[in-house]
Amino acid sequence: xxxxxxxxxxxxxxxxxxxxxxxxxxxxxxxxxxxxxxxxxxxxxxxxxxxxxxxxxxxxxxxxxxxxxxxxxxxxxxxxxxxxxxxxxxxxxxxxxxxxxxxxxxxxxxxxxxxxxxxxxxxxxxxxxxxxxxxxxxxxxxxxxxxxxxxxxxxxxxxxxxxxxxxxxxxxxxxxxxxxxxxxxxxxxxxxxxxxxxxxxxxxxxxxxxxxxxxxxxxxxxxxxxxxxxxxxxxxxxxxxxxxxxxxxxxxxxxxxxxxxxxxxxxxxxxxxxxxxxxxxxxxxxxxxxxxxxxxxxxxxxxxx
Amino acid sequence: xxxxxxxxxxxxxxxxxxxxxxxxxxxxxxxxxxxxxxxxxxxxxxxxxxxxxxxxxxxxxxxxxxxxxxxxxxxxxxxxxxxxxxxxxxxxxxxxxxxxxxxxxxxxxxxxxxxxxxxxxxxxxxxxxxxxxxxxxxxxxxxxxxxxxxxxxxxxxxxxxxxxxxxxxxxxxxxxxxxxxxxxxxxxxxxxxxxxxxxxxxxxxxxxxxxxxxxxxxxxxxxxxxxxxxxxxxxxxxxxxxxxxxxxxxxxxxxxxxxxxxxxxxxxxxxxxxxxxxxxxxxxxxxxxxxxxxxxxxxxxxxxxxxxxxxxxxxxxxxxxxxxxxxxxxxxxxxxxxxxxxxxxxxxxxxxxxxxxxxxxxxxxxxxx
Numbered sequence: 211x212x213x214x215x216x217x218x219x220x221x222x223x224x225x226x227x228x229x230x231x232x233x234x235x236x237x238x239x240x241x242x243x244x245x246x247x248x249x250x251x252x253x254x255x256x257x258x259x260x261x262x263x264x265x266x267x268x269x270x271x272x273x274x275x276x277x278x279x280x281x282x283x284x285x286x287x288x289x290x291x292x293x294x295x296x297x298x299x300x301x302x303x304x305x306x307x308x309x310x311x312x313x314x315x316x317x318x319x320x321x322x323x324x325x326x327x328x329x330x331x332x333x334x335x336x337x338x339x340x341x342x343x344x345x346x347x348x349x350x351x352x353x354x355x356x357x358x359x360x361x362x363x364x365x366x367x368x369x370x371x372x373x374x375x376x377x378x379x380x381x382x383x384x385x386x387x388x389x390x391x392x393x394x395x396x397x398x399x400x401x402x403x404x405x406x407x408x409x410x411x412x413x414x415x416x417x418x419x420x421x422x423x424x425x426x427x428x429x430x431x432x433x434x435x436x437x438x439x440x441x442x443x444x445x446x447x448x449x450x451x452x453x454x455x456x457x458x459x460x461x462x463x464x465x466x467x468x469x470x471x472x473x474x475x476x477x478x479x480x481x482x483x484x485x486x487x488x489x490x491x492x493x494x495x496x497x498x499x500x501x502x503x504x505x506x507x508x509x510x511x512x513x514x515x
Numbered sequence: 516x517x518x519x520x521x522x523x524x525x526x527x528x529x530x531x532x533x534x535x536x537x538x539x540x541x542x543x544x545x546x547x548x549x550x551x552x553x554x555x556x557x558x559x560x561x562x563x564x565x566x567x568x569x570x571x572x573x574x575x576x577x578x579x580x581x582x583x584x585x586x587x588x589x590x591x592x593x594x595x596x597x598x599x600x601x602x603x604x605x606x607x608x609x610x611x612x613x614x615x616x617x618x619x620x621x622x623x624x625x626x627x628x629x630x631x632x633x634x635x636x637x638x639x640x641x642x643x644x645x646x647x648x649x650x651x652x653x654x655x656x657x658x659x660x661x662x663x664x665x666x667x668x669x670x671x672x673x674x675x676x677x678x679x680x681x682x683x684x685x686x687x688x689x690x691x692x693x694x695x696x697x698x699x700x701x702x703x704x705x706x707x708x709x710x711x712x713x714x715x716x717x718x719x720x721x722x723x724x725x726x727x728x729x730x731x732x733x734x735x736x737x738x739x740x741x742x743x744x745x746x747x748x749x750x751x752x753x754x755x756x757x758x759x760x761x762x763x764x765x766x767x768x769x770x771x772x773x774x775x776x777x778x779x780x781x782x783x784x785x786x787x788x789x790x791x792x793x794x795x796x797x798x799x800x801x802x803x804x805x806x807x808x809x810x811x812x813x814x815x816x817x818x819x820x821x822x823x824x825x826x827x828x829x830x831x832x833x834x835x836x837x838x839x840x841x842x843x844x845x846x847x848x849x850x851x852x853x854x855x856x857x858x859x860x861x862x863x864x865x866x867x868x869x870x871x872x873x874x875x876x877x878x879x880x881x882x883x884x
Contacts, residue, residue: 245653300680300824309652310581314780316825317773329814442660442769449657485679489668490543492661499658500646 215353218468223359223428225467226366230421231444232408232451232459233373234293234414240390241410242305244312248286248296248319249418250441252289255323256419257432258331260285261338270339278341282365284424286416295414302404327434335433338426341483358428364496369420373413377456382409390454439488443470446491452508460499461506466491525733537691555690561798562693563755566700568778568794569787570747574705575776577713578740580648585748586771587663587813590764591639592749593756594676596632597684600624604685625687625778629696629753631742636749637742639666643734644741648734651723660769661852671764681763696754700747705787707743720785724845781826783833788840791831 231253238246241255263284264270269277301321304312342361346354385406388396397403425440426432447466451458473482473490498506540555604624611620643662650658676682696812707713713737720725727733756762774797783791800822804815811818825836 237652241655245656300828303828304831310776310784311827311831314777315824318778318820318823318827322817322824325814325816325820329817371653378723404724440772445662446657449654453653485672486668489665492664495660496661496665499650499654503650503654 211302213352213475215350217230217471219349219353219355219359221468221471222464223362223467224463225470226362226426227421227425228440228444228464228467229460229463230366230369230424231441232448232463233370233456234418235445236428236451236453236456236459237410237414239448241386241393242301242312243309244301245445246301246414247313247316247441249414250437250444251320251323251414252293252296252437253418253422253425253441253444254327254432254437255292256285256289256415256461257338257426257436258327258422258434259288259433260423260426261336264339264341268398269341273341273343275459278361278427281341282420285423286419287401289413289419289422290416293411295417297408297411300384302407314398324434324438333434334370335431335481338430338432340427340430342427347379358363358424359410362424362428364419365424369417371416373456380404386410443488446495450495450505452505455505455507455509458505458507466494469494472501527589533691533694533698536690536694540690545774554631555809557798557802559688559690559693559758561795562690563656563698563751563758564775564778564794564798565697565750565791566693566754567775568782569704570744570751571717571775572779572784572790573707574740574744576779576790577708577720578737579723579738580741581652582659582708582744582826583772583776584643584659584663584666585744585775586767586769587643587659587666588636588640588745588748588824589755589771590663590667590670590750591745591769592632592636592752593762594670594682594752595629595635595749595766596753597682597756597762598676599631600628600685600687601682601747604628617856621687622768625757628687628757632753633746634749636752637746639749640742640745641738642791644738644745648741660772663767663772664769667764667767670767674860681761681766684756684762686757686760688754693754693758700750701787701791703743703747707740708787710735712739715783716760744816750847777823780833781823783835784839785831785837786835786839787840789833789835789838792835792840796834 221413223446231249234252235246238249244255256281260281263281265276267277267280269281297321300315301312304315341359344357346356347360349355377386385396386409388399388401389403389406389410393403394485396406422437424430443466444463447462448459450465451460451462453459469490470487474484474487477484477486502508540550540558563718567585567589571582574580574582608620609626611623614620615623643659647655647658647662670676671679708716715726715731718729718731719736722746723733753768759766775794778793778797780793781796782789782791801815801819804818805812807815807818
C-alpha cells in the first residue's frame with residue numbers, strides 16, 4: 211500500500227509536468243488547428259533559459275526561494291517571447307496554406323531549435339543548479355513527498371487556475387474562445403486575431419517553460435534534446451483529453467504520468483517490462499481514440515457536406 | 516500512349532542503365548571508372564528513400580490520409596527479413612546452391628527475404644490500418660505515430676533480433692536491387708493512381724463524404740492503399756537493413772517518419788515525380804552542407820532546418836505541387852496543343868493544381884477551447 215501511494219505521488223508529479231506542456235499544445239490546436247511540434251522544444255528552451263539565468267544572476271551558488279522565483283518567472287517570460295517570435299516569423303506566413311505545409315514548418319522549427327542548441331551548447335547533459343533545499347516529508351507511513359514535488363504541484367495548480375481565470379474571466383480569454391470557435395467571424399467582430407494568436411502562443415510557451423524549470427528541479431539534468439520525447443507525450447496527453455479542450459489536457463497529462471509510473475512500478479508483475487514505459491502512453495491513446503475518436507473530453511463535430 | 520515496342524525498348528534501356536550504374540558503383544568500377552564509397556552510399560540511401568517517399572505518397576499524397584508511421588512499417592520489414600536471413604539464410608543458400616548454383620541461390624534467398632519483409636509489413640499495415648483509418652486528419656496522424664513507436668519499442672524488447680544492442684545482418688543489397696525496386700515501386704504506384712482504384716483514392720482525398728455518396732467503399736480503399744503503402748515501406752526496410760548490415764531501433768524513430776513526410780511535402784504532395792525529387796533533395800541536402808567552409812559545417816543541420824522552413828514559406832505547395840514532371844513537359848514547352856490539360860490529367864485523373872481547397876486544407880469546422 212505504501213509503495214502504491216508513493217507511485218501515485220510520483221506519477222502525479224510527472225503527470226503535472228505533462229499537463230503543463232499539454233496545455234500549450236491544446237490551446238494552439240484549439241485556435242489554429244496546428245500541431246505545434248516545436249512546443250516540446252520550447253519546454254527545453256525554458257529549462258535552458260532557467261539554467262543560464264541562475265548562473266548569470268548568481269542564484270546557482272546556493273538554494274534560495276527568491277532565486278527560484280526569479281528564475282521561474284524569468285524563463286517563462288523569455289520562453290513566451292520565443293514562442294511569439296516562432297509564431298510571428300514561421301507560422302503566421304504559412305497560416306493560409308494547407309495543413310501539411312504548416313505541419314512541415316512546425317517540424318522545421320522544432321529541428322531548427324534542437325540543432326541550434328546542439329550546435330551552440332553541445333548535446334551533453336548539464337546539471338541544473340539546485341535552487342531548492344531538497345528535503346523529504348514522510349506521508350502515510352513509508353511514502354514520502356519531496357520538496358520539489360510539492361513545488362511542482364503548487365506551481366502547476368496555481369498556473370492552471372491562472373490560465374482558467376484568463377480564459378474565462380478576462381477580455382483576452384473571451385477573445386481567445388471566440389477565435390477558437392471561428393477565426394473569421396471573430397475577425398469580423400473586431401477582434402485582433404493576430405494579437406490573440408500571439409498571446410495564445412505566449413501563454414502556452416510560458417507554461418511549457420515553467421514545466422521545464424520545474425522538471426529541472428525534480429530531475430536536475432537538462433540537454434538540448436530533452437523536449438522531443440516529453441513533448442511528444444504531452445501532445446499525446448492533449449489528444450487523449452480531447453485536443454482543444456483545456457481541462458482535457460490536464461486530465462490527459464495526469465493519466466499518462468500515472469500510467470507510466472505504474473508500468474515501471476508494477477509492470478513486471480504482469481509481464482510488462484519497464485522498457486515499455488514510453489509505449490504505454492501511445493497504447494492508452496490508441497485504445498481511447500478507438501472508442502472515443504475525439505478524446506476523453508472532446509466534443510464530436512458533426513461533419514457536413 | 517506509347518506502343519508495346521516503345522515500352523519494351525524503354526524497359527530494356529532502363530535495365531541496361533541500372534546494370535551499368537551498379538557496375539559503376541561497385542568496388543571494381545565500370546571500365547575502370549568508379550565512384551568513392553561515400554558517394555555510392557549516398558546514392559543507395561537516396562534510392563531507398565525514393566521507395567519510402569513514393570509509397571507514402573500513395574496513402575498521404577493521393578488518398579489524403581495523413582500517416583506519420585511509415586518508419587514503423589519499414590522497421591517491421593527490415594527486422595522480419597533480417598530474422599530470416601540471419602537464422603536461416605545461409606543454411607538455405609548452401610543447400611539451394613547445390614541445385615541451382617551459388618549466384619542464383621543468393622538472388623533467390625534475397626528475393627524471398629524481400630517478399631517476407633513486404634508481406635509481414637503488409638500484415639502490420641492491415642492490423643494498424645483497420646482500426647486507425649476510421650479516424651481522420653490529425654487523429655489518424657497521431658495514432659499512426661503511436662503505432663510506429665509501439666512497434667519500435669516491441670522490437671526493442673525482442674532479444675532474438677538484438678534488442679537494444681542492435682542486430683548484425685548479412686549484406687545482400689547492391690544498387691541493382693535498390694534501383695530495380697525503386698523503379699518497380701514507381702511503376703506500381705503509377706499504375707494504381709492511373710487505375711479505377713486511383714480515381715477512388717483521389718476522390719477520397721478530395722471529399723470523403725462525396726466519394727462515399729458516389730458509392731465508393733471508402734474504408735476498403737483506404738485500408739487497401741494503406742496496406743500497399745506499408746508493404747512497399749517494408750520492402751524499403753529490407754533493402755535498408757541488408758545494405759547497412761546493422762539494424763538498430765534508433766534508425767526507426769518517429770523523426771524518420773517525419774523525414775519521409777518532409778520528402779513528399781517538399782516535392783509536392785500527390786506528385787510521383789515530386790516524391791522522387793523530394794527524396795533525392797532531402798537525402799543530398801545534409802550531405803552537401805557538409806561542404807560548408809570551416810566552422811560553419813558545425814551548423815549544417817541548423818542550415819538544413821532553416822532551409823526547410825524557407826522552402827515552406829516560399830513554395831508552400833512543394834516544388835512540383837500536384838503536377839508531374841516528364842517528357843511531355845518539354846514537348847509542351849515548345850507547342851501546347853489545343854485542349855491538352857496539365858500532365859497527369861490526360862488520363863482523366865484530376866491532378867491539376869488545386870483550385871479549390873481539398874480535404875487537406877479545408878478550413879477548420881468548429882472548435883472547443
